[in-house]
Amino acid sequence: MEETKKQHGGRREGAGRPKGDSKLYSFRCPGDLAKELDAKTDRTGFIRYSLRKALLNEKKDPDFGQVTRASAIRPMHLPYFDVRVVAGFPVPLDNDERSQDIELLSMLCPHPEASYLIRVTGDSMIDAGILSGDIVIVDKSNRNPSPKEIAVCELNGEYTLKRFVEENGQAWLVPANPDYPKFPVTKDDDFSIWGTVTFIIHKARD
Numbered sequence: 001m002e003e004t005k006k007q008h009g010g011r012r013e014g015a016g017r018p019k020g021d022s023k024l025y026s027f028r029c030p031g032d033l034a035k036e037l038d039a040k041t042d043r044t045g046f047i048r049y050s051l052r053k054a055l056l057n058e059k060k061d062p063d064f065g066q067v068t069r070a071s072a073i074r075p076m077h078l079p080y081f082d083v084r085v086v087a088g089f090p091v092p093l094d095n096d097e098r099s100q101d102i103e104l105l106s107m108l109c110p111h112p113e114a115s116y117l118i119r120v121t122g123d124s125m126i127d128a129g130i131l132s133g134d135i136v137i138v139d140k141s142n143r144n145p146s147p148k149e150i151a152v153c154e155l156n157g158e159y160t161l162k163r164f165v166e167e168n169g170q171a172w173l174v175p176a177n178p179d180y181p182k183f184p185v186t187k188d189d190d191f192s193i194w195g196t197v198t199f200i201i202h203k204a205r206d
Contacts, residue, residue: 068117108199114141116195118152125150125161128176134202136161140195150176150197155183156190164193 029037040046109115116138123132128150130136138152145151147165153173162173162183171185185191 108137109139110198111139111141114195115139115198117201120161124175124177124180126177128163130161130176130197130200131202134200136197137199137201138195139198142196142198143193145193145196152194152197154190154192154194155185159194161197 037043037046105112117135118138119133119135120130121132130150136150145164147163149163150161151164153160153162153164155173160173162175165172165174165182171191173183173185175182
């Protein structure tokens with residue numbers, strides 16, 4: 001009778017951790033954030049949740065970058081020529097005696113104590129002339145924008161730049177880009193209008 005040898009070692013089918021599409025990442029964290037992260041009992045879960053939330057918001061809405069209070073900006077005086085520039089015959093603007101000084105901040109921010117400068121990322125308002133990287137000046141004293149005005153709105157703890165429109169008793173946050181859907185605002189939502197955009201600042205583009 002043949003003696004059957006027992007096989008030891010080697011890879012067994014179905015053994016080990018199942019192969020998936022996950023990847024391992026490592027990153028460095030600034031000191032203040034590291035302290036906050038160390039205090040979390042489930043750091044992995046917290047990081048996954050934060051990434052999903054950030055990526056979801058990046059797809060549906062613009063993100064706000066730096067927020068600066070207008071009153072914290074130093075006054076700036078620039079020469080102003082009170083003439084109309086038309087796309088026709090040239091108008092001489094090389095004589096400083098024709099100009100007068102204006103204070104740029106007071107012109108852009110009639111309510112500087114209630115005004116903020118916010119940098120925008122994202123393209124959900126491109127048809128309203130707001131492109132990614134632009135700076136918008138927001139007046140917090142105006143929290144009742146018209147449907148044609150652009151507002152900074154807080155919806156369930158998240159901030160977004162949209163038009164606020166009411167139709168047949170239903171409130172909507174409306175983007176200015178056909179690639180993005182409009183969002184309904186219901187009575188169960190925690191919603192408020194943070195302020196209204198008064199000016200948009202961006203570089204001239206080709």
